[in-house]
Amino acid sequence: MSYDDFLAGVPVIVTAALTGGVHGKEANPAIPETPDEIGRAAAAVEDAGASVVHLHARDPSGERSFATERFQAIDDAVRAHADDVVIQHSTGGTGAPTEERAGPLRTDPPPEMASLDMGPLNRYDHLTSENTRATVDALYDEMADRGVKPELEVFNDGHINEAHGLLDRRALDEPIHTTLIFGPGTLTRPRPQNFLTAIDDLPDGATFNTLGFGRHQLPFATMGILLGGHVRVGLEDNVYYEAGELAASNAQLVERVVRVAEELGRPVATPEQTREVLGL
Amino acid sequence: MTCPYLDYREQAGSQSFDEARPYCTVSDRFVQPMRADICNDRYDLDHASHCEIYRENEEGDP
Numbered sequence A: 001m002s003y004d005d006f007l008a009g010v011p012v013i014v015t016a017a018l019t020g021g022v023h024g025k026e027a028n029p030a031i032p033e034t035p036d037e038i039g040r041a042a043a044a045v046e047d048a049g050a051s052v053v054h055l056h057a058r059d060p061s062g063e064r065s066f067a068t069e070r071f072q073a074i075d076d077a078v079r080a081h082a083d084d085v086v087i088q089h090s091t092g093g094t095g096a097p098t099e100e101r102a103g104p105l106r107t108d109p110p111p112e113m114a115s116l117d118m119g120p121l122n123r124y125d126h127l128t129s130e131n132t133r134a135t136v137d138a139l140y141d142e143m144a145d146r147g148v149k150p151e152l153e154v155f156n157d158g159h160i161n162e163a164h165g166l167l168d169r170r171a172l173d174e175p176i177h178t179t180l181i182f183g184p185g186t187l188t189r190p191r192p193q194n195f196l197t198a199i200d201d202l203p204d205g206a207t208f209n210t211l212g213f214g215r216h217q218l219p220f221a222t223m224g225i226l227l228g229g230h231v232r233v234g235l236e237d238n239v240y241y242e243a244g245e246l247a248a249s250n251a252q253l254v255e256r257v258v259r260v261a262e263e264l265g266r267p268v269a270t271p272e273q274t275r276e277v278l279g280l
Numbered sequence B: 001m002t003c004p005y006l007d008y009r010e011q012a013g014s015q016s017f018d019e020a021r022p023y024c025t026v027s028d029r030f031v032q033p034m035r036a037d038i039c040n041d042r043y044d045l046d047h048a049s050h051c052e053i054y055r056e057n058e059e060g061d062p
Helices: A003-007 A035-048 A068-081 A133-146 A157-169 A192-201 A214-226 A250-263 A271-278 B033-039 B052-059
Strands: A014-017 A052-055 A086-089 A113-117 A121-123 A127-129 A149-154 A177-182 A207-212 A230-233 A240-242 B006-012 B015-024
Touching (some): A014 A250, A035 A052, A052 A068, A068 A086, A133 A157, A149 A157, A157 A192, A192 A207, A192 A214, A214 A250, A240 A250
Parallel strands (some): A113 A149, A149 A177
C-alpha cells in the first residue's frame, strides 16, 4: 500500500477500538464496558463510518476477561444493535496463559478477525507482555483452524522481523493485514520517518492499519489515510478528543477521522468493501 | 495472595460507578483494569514483584 492507493481512491477501512483492557471508565466514563454498552457503541461507530470493531471483554468490575462466554455476550449484543460491522476480537494479554488467550477465538460463530501480537512489550515498571513465538504460533494455528483472519499487531520495528518470521513458519492467507502502532515505551516512536520506514519494511502486498496512541491518534490516522493505509481510532487507544477534553464517545472519534478522509478525498470503506479488501 | 492495599469500591472522590471497581488504597485512585490482574495475583503475576506502587510503599524501591 502506498500514496498511489490514496491517489487511486482505494477505500480506507476505519476500525474502532471500543473498550480495550488496559484502562476503563476510571479514565473516561464514556468507555463502554458491559456487553450492552459495547453493542450500542458498535452501532454508533458503524453509523459514523467504521466497518470493523476491535473488541475486548470485561467483567462487571471493568477488569479484563478472556472468557469465551463473555465475548459471546458481547458479540450477541453487537449483532443485535449493529447492522453488518466486522467483529475483531483481541487475543492480547499480559501474564495470562496462551490457553486463556485463545478463549476469544471460540465464540459461535468465531470472530471474522482477531488480533495477534507479534512480540514482547514492557508494561509498567516490572512487567513484560511476553508474546513468545510459541504463543504467536499457537494462537495463529487456532485462528487458521477456525477461519479467523489474523491482524498482525506490530508494536515496534522488531515486530516487523517477527511478522516476516511468522510468514516463514506459517502460510498466511493474503493479504497479510498488519497494524503499525506508534506511541510511548516499547512502541515505535511516533515520528513520520519511522512510519515510512515501517511501511517500507512490511511483507510484499501487506495492508496496514495505522494506530497512534493518545495525542498521536489523529495525526497518524491522517498520515495513514494519505499513505494509502487504513486507520484505527477509539477510546481504547485515546481517551481525549483534544488536550484536556475527554472524548464524548467512540463515535465522536470515528466521525472526526471520517471527516478527515472525506476532506482529503478518500472514500471510507463499507463493511462489504472491507471484507473484499481483507479477503474475509 | 491478593495485595493488601487492594479494595473494591463503587465511589471515591468525585468518581462513582454502578459496580465496585478495584481501588488502590496506597495511591488513592481506582486501578487500571489491567493492573488489577497484578493486584489480584492472577496468572503468573505477583503484586510484590510486578507492582511498582507496592514495592515503593513497602521497600522504598525507586
